[in-house]
Amino acid sequence: GAVVSQHPSRVICKSGTSVKIECRSLDFQATTMFWYRQFPKQSLMLMATSNEGSKATYEQGVEKDKFLINHASLTLSTLTVTSAHPEDSSFYICSAILTSGGRGETQYFGPGTRLLVL
């Protein structure tokens, strides 16, 4: 149980285009999902917390107009990288939690998306 899928797994796009990444909880409802980014040899960095039916909460330094997050249903959150530039090339990974239990709650991760912007 607690499976999270992410699509696409890999995407290459031209500079200036927008890319949408989907994160789905397959066998549970996730009121809260998280988006992380990982640069080479660095740790997972939280970008934003996504709550179903409300606006995402972005971490300091993450541009909300650049990284649009939509959490329209209890099983789907999307991250759209708008007007992508080469510096947006990174590994993006989402996670979801089962309940609102707080800091002891296990996060269930998708397999991630490798984005390369040419």
Next chain:
Amino acid sequence: ILNVEQSPQSLHVQEGDSTNFTCSFPSSNFYALHWYRWETAKSPEALFVMTLNGDEKKKGRISATLNTKEGYSYLYIKGSQPEDSATYLCAFPSGTYKYIFGTGTRLKVLA
């Protein structure tokens, strides 16, 4: 700035060897520590949630201990197998949902 550090960064061991690695985290305001195993091209898999000082948890050949007073957790693998090859991540919740991740320990078990 909260810092979570893992060591070593990478590790090669022979099949059958036992190994261990460390996660260091802030000792103040401790609530929980999470361990994940992350195999290439797969989703990170939750291994343990450690909450009590002195806690020891076990899952098959993998176990973890916790020292909240000095701010570290050890992950042990007994009799390593090639399928144990993965990156092992620890995560420290710094707020309700904000988890600070270490950079991971990349383990390669050689057959």
